[in-house]
Amino acid sequence: MQLKQWLRPFILCFALQLLALPLTVQASWLNFSDMYAGATSEGLILSDSLLSQNGQTVTMQGYMAPPLKPSINFFVLTETPMSICPFCSTDADWPSDIVVVYLDDAVTALPYNQDITVTGQLDVGSYVDGDTGFVSLVRILGAEVN
Secondary structure, three states: OOOOHHHHHHHHHHHHHHHHOOOOOOOEEOOHHHOEEEEEOOEEEEOHHHHHOOOOEEEEEEEEOOOOOOEEEEEEEEOOOOOOOOOOOOOOOOOOOEEEEEEEEEEEOOOOOOEEEEEEEEEEEEEEOOOOOOEEEEEEEEEEEO
């Protein structure tokens, strides 16, 4: 079946508009309870669910642990609110279910008890931040805070 000559420019225009549309990546939810399969004397065991999402866009909900300064480009996301700066006290109760969140753009620190949602690329595995020396096992990179 041949297209009518007058219809071809409309189809071409429509196809070009589709190519110009931004690609939106659907983020999957990651819950703190799904991160670990258990623990041994050698440390935490990462869950298959967490490992299968490595490199994918994820969304998590939690709380911003008190950061070291008011304007930040990374912070620690926790499952429960923490009122104590984990870097300011040696006896702070630091939870094992944390995620380090790296932001592309700096944000102002939020109240420790304000529920937040972050979306970004999941990065799993031991990592030492070159600037801070902070060691993390799970990170969200290029995150946006909502």
